[in-house]
Structure formats: structure tokens, C-alpha cells
Amino acid sequence: MKMAEPVPLHKPVPGFDVYRLREDFPILRQRVHGKPLVYLDNAATSQKPLAVIEAEDRYYREYNSNIHRGVHTLSQQATDAYEQARAKAARFLNARSPKEIVFVRGATEAINLVAAAFGRARVKEGDEIVLTAMEHHSNIVPWQMLCEQTGARLRVASINDDGELLFEEYKKLIGPRTKMVAVVHVSNALGSINPVKEIVRYAREREVPVLVDGAQAVPHVKVDVQDLDCDFYVFSGHKIYGPTGSGVLYGREALLKAMPPYQGGGDMILTVSFEKTTYNELPYKFEAGTPNIAGGIGLGAALDYVTAAGLDAIAAHEHELLAYATAAVSEVSGLRLIGTAKEKASILSFVMEGVHPHDIGTILDHEGVAIRTGHHCAMPVMDRFHVPATARASFALYNTKEDVDALMAAVRTAKEVFGV
Amino acid sequence: MSDLRELYQEVIFDHNRKPRNFHGMANANHAAEGYNPLCGDKVKIYLKVDNGVIGDVSFEGSGCAISTASASLMTETLKGRTLLEAEKLFETFHTMVTGPEVAHLENLGKLEVLCGVREFPARVKCATLAWHTLHAALHDDHHTVSTE
Numbered sequence: 001m002k003m004a005e006p007v008p009l010h011k012p013v014p015g016f017d018v019y020r021l022r023e024d025f026p027i028l029r030q031r032v033h034g035k036p037l038v039y040l041d042n043a044a045t046s047q048k049p050l051a052v053i054e055a056e057d058r059y060y061r062e063y064n065s066n067i068h069r070g071v072h073t074l075s076q077q078a079t080d081a082y083e084q085a086r087a088k089a090a091r092f093l094n095a096r097s098p099k100e101i102v103f104v105r106g107a108t109e110a111i112n113l114v115a116a117a118f119g120r121a122r123v124k125e126g127d128e129i130v131l132t133a134m135e136h137h138s139n140i141v142p143w144q145m146l147c148e149q150t151g152a153r154l155r156v157a158s159i160n161d162d163g164e165l166l167f168e169e170y171k172k173l174i175g176p177r178t179k180m181v182a183v184v185h186v187s188n189a190l191g192s193i194n195p196v197k198e199i200v201r202y203a204r205e206r207e208v209p210v211l212v213d214g215a216q217a218v219p220h221v222k223v224d225v226q227d228l229d230c231d232f233y234v235f236s237g238h239k240i241y242g243p244t245g246s247g248v249l250y251g252r253e254a255l256l257k258a259m260p261p262y263q264g265g266g267d268m269i270l271t272v273s274f275e276k277t278t279y280n281e282l283p284y285k286f287e288a289g290t291p292n293i294a295g296g297i298g299l300g301a302a303l304d305y306v307t308a309a310g311l312d313a314i315a316a317h318e319h320e321l322l323a324y325a326t327a328a329v330s331e332v333s334g335l336r337l338i339g340t341a342k343e344k345a346s347i348l349s350f351v352m353e354g355v356h357p358h359d360i361g362t363i364l365d366h367e368g369v370a371i372r373t374g375h376h377c378a379m380p381v382m383d384r385f386h387v388p389a390t391a392r393a394s395f396a397l398y399n400t401k402e403d404v405d406a407l408m409a410a411v412r413t414a415k416e417v418f419g420v
Numbered sequence: 421m422s423d424l425r426e427l428y429q430e431v432i433f434d435h436n437r438k439p440r441n442f443h444g445m446a447n448a449n450h451a452a453e454g455y456n457p458l459c460g461d462k463v464k465i466y467l468k469v470d471n472g473v474i475g476d477v478s479f480e481g482s483g484c485a486i487s488t489a490s491a492s493l494m495t496e497t498l499k500g501r502t503l504l505e506a507e508k509l510f511e512t513f514h515t516m517v518t519g520p521e522v523a524h525l526e527n528l529g530k531l532e533v534l535c536g537v538r539e540f541p542a543r544v545k546c547a548t549l550a551w552h553t554l555h556a557a558l559h560d561d562h563h564t565v566s567t568e
């Protein structure tokens with residue numbers, strides 16, 4: 001395994017004040033095991049700013065009611081707020097129209113929706129779906145289920161020892177049988193940023209639609225779906241400072257129109273009789289039943305928050321943290337980074353000689369440092385690197401160099417406790 | 421740090437570094453595999469049982485310090501015990517690592533070094549994986565045991 005290359009330093013953006021932003025996150029003020037909380041499990045879920053907490057709170061206190069179906073005032077207010085959130089999501093991704101934004105429970109549901117609805121209509125026996133070796137389970141299993149139902153099969157593009165996609169090999173997998181390319185934008189286990197724009201261009205030249213799993217990308221990288229030219233883009237609200245149970249499926253309008261619905265029920269119909277149902281227009285065709293109204297409104301507030309802080313400034317700040325942490329890790333003997341791609345975002349996955357990640361996690365927790373240990377829902381990645389699990393620190397806009405220092409001090413404590 | 425030291429006692433490090441009875445067993449008459457999907461810990465338990473007595477027991481696998489030490493200590497403790505005694509030990513051990521009350525620890529012997537686990541609910545499954553797998557082996561349950 002190669003040593004980690006130092007990550008180049010980005011210039012900090014003037015006006016980005018991490019200490020001021022931290023004030024917006026009440027949860028960060030607490031102590032854990034008597035130590036100030038150092039929250040570095042952001043790739044699992046991020047903390048929520050007051051703006052998000054208050055947006056949900058205000059909905060329940062002031063205008064809670066069902067949407068799209070009432071003439072009364074509260075229902076109109078709720079509908080407006082929910083649809084404004086959709087418009088915010090459309091602007092955030094630079095979609096052509098809010099019609100292309102389907103609200104879902106999260107990235108997992110979005111991928112399942114596409115696999116079920118698009119897959120059912122388009123995928124047949126002998127067809128192929130191309131994935132990469134660094135997908136999250138949620139971008140593997142729905143496609144596997146589709147293959148079981150249809151007789152299609154998965155093709156999986158390899159990665160190198162740094163955790164980078166082997167692009168030339170990848171291209172060879174995309175052929176006349178390929179019906180879908182599904183690729184993670186930023187790997188949650190490795191931090192690698194995939195060249196999704198090039199992937200989309202290559203696939204679309206061959207008329208293969210592309211789904212991009214942006215769950216780990218949107219909090220760290222500016223995304224423009226028109227520029228990427230992808231067909232589907234999915235993310236979860238809770239990883240971008242929004243509520244759990246909220247999320248977005250972006251789909252190209254023509255494709256969404258051609259797809260059959262995912263679930264049936266209220267809201268997704270125009271007329272129903274026992275003989276025939278006509279489906280509602282986009283995006284409501286894919287939103288059966290009462291949605292997570294508070295969650296959608298909260299997600300809108302989260303996207304506003306991120307936009308106000310500035311994604312470029314956030315990215316530069318987090319990049320600096322990653323570079324700082326990467327350098328610190330290389331100074332500690334017995335530590336090895338898993339995932340050393342040149343293009344990386346916000347994720348520091350590592351293993352320690354002689355100490356299992358689970359033990360690292362317990363000792364760090366004792367020092368107030370919250371990280372994730374395990375396979376990160378990416379067991380094929382663990383197999384690729386011949387490790388059962390890793391310890392993973394992941395950064396958000398509110399993390400500081402002091403957080404990295406606390407992480408490294410706790411890592412040294414773990415070494416001490418284990419005598420390695 | 422104090423309850424950390426209680427969790428990670430010297431005996432645990434010793435068994436983690438040099439696990440006892442850490443090998444396969446060609447002539448085993450009971451075996452089972454256990455898996456903790458949360459942390460990826462895997463263990464396989466082998467037993468040779470004659471006339472209701474555990475003549476030999478060994479394990480293979482990979483895991484954290486707690487699960488490795490627990491498996492190692494378990495194999496040491498079980499040799500020469502009757503199946504009834506083994507089940508009883510499991511029960512007592514389970515109570516020790518999960519219970520709010522300090523259970524009657526008589527007969528647990530060295531296994532008592534794992535009592536610190538009680539303060540770390542997230543680690544109980546690490547300590548009990550080998551025992552659940554033992555239970556499956558003795559009941560000839562051929563599915564992989566999962567802690568989830």
C-alpha cells in the first residue's frame with residue numbers, strides 16, 4: 001500500500017467563521033463522558049442547526065395540516081411551505097424544474113424507487129447494470145433485487161489500492177447490454193470522489209442512463225445536475241444538516257414521465273374508479289400517501305443554511321481539515337489510511353496495527369470523540385482492502401482543527417491502552 | 421479512564437494477543453459459526469463432546485479484543501465440563517455482562533474479567549458472540565448465528 005499523498009491545501013474562504021457557525025448547532029455544546037463532544041460521525045448523519053430544528057417546530061406549532069387537499073388556511077400554508085422546499089431543492093441541484101424533484105425518505109428509498117419503477121419498465125433478462133466496487137449497500141441491493149426479478153445481471157467496476165475507480169476498465173463494462181449505470185459520487189467508506197461527469201458523458205453517448213448516489217457528496221461538493229447531465233441524482237436530507245426521513249430523487253423529466261409509478265395510493269392519482277386510475281402529474285405520481293411534511297420543510301431550511309454558509313467555503317474548510325488530519329495520521333506509527341484517492345472529500349478511514357476498529361471506537365468515545373467503526377454498509381470495499389472493518393472520522397462544516405487534535409490525542413490513548 | 425481499564429483488563433489483552441485453543445479441529449463432532457454484522461466479527465467454535473462431557477473445544481476467527489478474549493477464555497473454561505454445566509455458565513455469564521445487578525459470580529472464575537462489559541452496552545454482543553455460537557454448536561444449528 002502506498003503512503004497517503006498529502007492533500008493540497010486550499011485557501012480558506014474569507015468570511016467563513018467556523019466558531020460562529022458552531023453556535024448554530026446546540027447539540028455540539030454538550031459533554032460526553034465528561035469531555036467536550038467531538039462529533040466526527042458526520043457521514044452517518046450530521047447534526048442539525050437551529051434553523052432546521054425551528055422550521056420543523058414552527059410547522060407543528062403553527063400550521064400543521066395535510067397538504068394538497070384542503071381549502072382551509074393551514075393546509076394552504078403547509079402546501080406552500082412544502083412546495084417551497086421542493087423549489088429550494090430544485091435550485092440547490094440546479095434542476096430545470098421542481099417537477100423533477102421527488103421527495104423521498106432518503107437516498108435508499110430514491111434508489112429503490114428507480115430500480116423498481118425504471119427497472120420494471122426497461123430491464124429484461126440478459127441485460128446488465130453496471131456498478132462500482134465502492135457502492136454503499138443501498139446502491140447494490142436494490143439492483144440485485146431487480147436482477148433476481150428480471151434475470152439481468154450486475155457488472156462491477158474495480159478500484160485500485162488508493163480507492164480510485166479504474167476508469168478504463170469501467171468503460172469496457174458499459175456495452176450494448178447495459179441498461180443502467182449506478183455510481184456513488186463520493187464513497188462513504190473511502191472518501192473518493194468519482195469522476196461522475198466523465199462517467200455520465202461516456203454512458204450517455206451510448207444511451208445508457210446514469211443514477212448518481214450523492215448521499216455523501218451534496219454536503220461537501222457543489223452539484224449541478226444539468227452540468228453533470230445525469231439522469232437521476234439522489235441524496236438524504238439527514239446527511240446535509242436536515243431531518244431524518246427526508247430526501248430527494250432528482251430525475252430527468254422525460255424519464256420520470258415515462259416511468260410507471262412506484263407505490264399506489266392517495267396524492268399520486270388524478271382520478272380513481274374501480275375500472276381505471278389516472279396518475280397524477282410529476283412529481284406527485286411518485287409521492288403516494290401523506291409525506292414527511294415537517295421533514296421536507298426542514299430539508300428546505302437545511303439547504304438554505306448550507307447555501308448561506310456557501311458550499312465553496314464549506315468545501316475549502318473541510319478540505320483543510322482533511323489535509324491536516326491526513327498529515328497527522330501519517331505521523332502516528334501503526335496507523336494506515338484506507339482510501340487515499342487524489343480526489344477525496346471529508347472522510348478519514350483508517351485501521352490501527354494490533355487494535356480492532358471496534359476497540360478504537362470504544363476508547364475514542366470515552367474521550368468524547370464520536371466516530372464510526374465497522375464496514376460502513378460497504379462490505380465489498382472491506383473485502384477489497386482485506387480488512388474486516390475500519391475506523392472512520394468524517395468532517396462537517398462545524399468541525400475544527402481542535403477536533404482533529406482531540407481525535408489524534410484519543411487515537412494515541414488507544415495505542416497506549418493497547419500497548420502498541 | 422477508570423472504567424476503560426475495567427473493560428480492558430490485562431487478562432483480556434493477554435488473551436487477545438495470544439488466544440488459547442485458537443485452531444480448527446479435524447475430529448470435532450459439533451461446530452458452528454457466529455457473525456456480528458455490526459462490526460464484522462467472525463468466530464467458529466469446534467467441540468468434541470463424549471458422553472455429555474466437553475473433551476475438547478477450540479475456535480477460529482477474527483474480531484475485536486473483547487470478542488477474541490471472550491472466545492479464548494470460554495474455551496479454557498469449558499474443557500472437561502458437562503453440557504449442563506456449560507449451559508449454566510452461559511446463563512451466568514450472560515447475566516454478568518447484561519444485568520444491572522452483579523450476579524452470583526461463583527464458578528465463573530477467569531470469565532469474571534469480562535464483567536466490565538456491563539458498563540459498555542455497545543460491547544455486550546462482542547462478549548457474548550462466542551457463547552451464542554457455542555450454544556448453536558451444541559444444538560447442531562447449522563445456520564450462522566448472528567448477533568443482530
Ligand SMILES: Cc1ncc(COP(=O)(O)O)c(C=O)c1O
Pocket residue numbers: 043044105106107108109136138139184186187188213215216236377
Ligand atoms: C454513499 C451512500 N449512499 C447511500 C446511503 C443511504 O442513505 P440513507 O440511509 O439515508 O438512505 C448512504 C448512507 O450511509 C451513503 O453513505
